[in-house]
Amino acid sequence: MRRMPITRSSDRLTWLALLLAAAAVGTAAAAAEAVPANASPSGAMPAPHGAASGGTDSTKPDAPQKLLDRMNEALTSLNYDGVFSHAQNGEIETLRIIHRVAGGKVMERLVSLDGSGREFIRTGSELACYLPDERRVLVEQQPQKSLLLGNLPRFDANTRRFYEIQMGQRTRLIGRRAQLVLVTARDQYRYGYRLWIDAATGMPLKTQLCDGRGRVIEQVVFASLETPRAIPDSAFKPDISTAGFEWMRQVPMPGNARAPFAAWYALRLPPGFHMSVRTEQVIPGAGGPVEHIVYTDGIASVSVFVESHMHPDHALSGGTQLGSSSAYATIVDGHPVTAVGEVPPVTVRFIASSVKARPPAH
């Protein structure tokens, strides 16, 4: 359910927030990789506007999986405009999300309604982060599959080994019929989900990320949601004036750049996790390129960042929490290593502690 960290972080955790933003790029790519081969291509409408439930029979064993597939399709292919509350760590923020697919092009806008005025506008693969409290605009490239509302679980045969998926109760939310789907982790290395899915549109009206005891770690609840046939371009303009703002563009790594330090890998992984993405990134504030490796079980993802140089500001050590994400930092052969993800603390500690440098080939 990771989304861009829209609230202002404390200075101590700024570096971790930057890693989280970078992790959002990698885990979105991992989520894209996890799309089942038989899923409809993005851009295909899952159901006509305002159509009935699409005939999902809740008594069939594969019904919850079909509902999750439909939810992910709705999130990526429908036009929607809604306001939701986002709660984690006792803090509640109200945000507006606008999403449009027109002519094969995706546009999204996420706006904080609680005072910070922060906005995120995605046009295709480009994401602009408007930060009026810092008088800055950050522009970076994001994978097409990345959603500002966050990525929600997709299932295949492999992920079912590590998660149980069940239908819950039918209920009503914001005047709509909703079906609860329960996604329960089978071990301590991952979180579960509760998802209330709109019968009419397939959109998630309420989502909860839950730990092994069923405690809610993060919650998103819509107060309003519309799925209009068309959304005007004006809906994707920022409310704030950017006069006098500093514009910062992410510097893409040259295509032929070689890693200036050893390739890294996790010697051991929790059950079901495998490496899905390995990239080299430039992260503002880092002394050099940062190696970014994503490990995923198909639903949960952990990003591992290995820095090329020691940097006193990044001297995080041990475990910490940032919102619903756990992080664990350590030093391996003089390189800061940070593992971060929406997983229990034991998982990031397990993975970070297993990171080793691959011996150079002879």
Place this chain on the structure above:
Amino acid sequence: MDAQLTVMHRHECELCDDMLADLERLRASVDLPPVEVVDVDSDSELHRKYGLSVPVLLLDGTVVCRHRLDAAELIRLLGQRSA
């Protein structure tokens, strides 16, 4: 004329119920006007005007806050009204 608070509300909306609960908590320490709850989806004009902003709190028809209770702003406006 007696003051009137109105909450533009939606059925099964947790944010709307939170605002009503916050108003009742505030009433324990502040003398608040009565609260009328209006279903925003019961009328197309109300839906057009407030549908994407629920819950909306109004004082005598003027918007006080949207989405969450702004107690400080409500108290300020009530003070202005009685001055």
